[in-house]
Amino acid sequence: MRRVIVFTFTILLAIIFRSYSQQIQVVNYEQLDKIINDTKDSVVVVNFWATWCKPCIEELPYFAEAGMSSKNKPVKFLFVSMDFTSKKDKAEDVFSRSKLPGKVVLLNEDPNIWINKLNPQWGGDIPYTFLQDKKGNRTHYPKTFATSEELINLIKKELIKQ
Secondary structure (H helix, E strand, O other): OHHHHHHHHHHHHHHHHHHHOOOOEEEOHHHHHHHHHOOOOOEEEEEEEOOOOHHHHHHHHHHHHHHHHOOOOOEEEEEEEOOOHHHHHHHHHHHHHOOOOOEEEEEOOOHHHHHHHHOOOOOOOOOEEEEEOOOOOEEEEOOOOOOHHHHHHHHHHHHHHO
16 A cells, blocks of 8 residues: 555656646747747847756856846746757756756757858857847857856846847
C-alpha cells in the first residue's frame, strides 16, 4: 500500500511540475522573426542559447535578475534555444529551473539560412543577445554578459531611447 501511495504522489508531482514548466514552441526563422516583430510596445531582449553551451547556462541567472529588475517596465524577453528538437525536453527543463522571464522557442532550421538575415556580422557563436526597441532598431551584443548589472544597464539604455 505504501508503494502505491509513493508512486501516486510521484506521478502527481511530475504532472504538477510539468504544468508549471513552459512548453517550447518549435519555430523556423520566419516564425521567429514574426514573434520578435509583433512586439511593438516594448524593448525585446532576444537571447540565443543552448543547453550544451556552458557560457549560455552560466549567464541565464543574469536574465532572471534582469527580468526581476524590469518588472512593470515595457520589456519582453525571448529565449531562442539552439538545441536539437530531440533535446527539447532538456531545454524546457533548464528554462523552467532557471526561472527565466518571457518566452522560449526552439529554432529548428539550418543556421546558415538565417544568420545573415539576423545580423551579417554575427558568425553564429552563442550566447548571442540583441535588444530591439519599439521602432525595430537592434543593438547586438555578441558576447557573454559578465554580470547581471551589465545586462540590466543595457536594457535601461534601450528604455531611455524610447
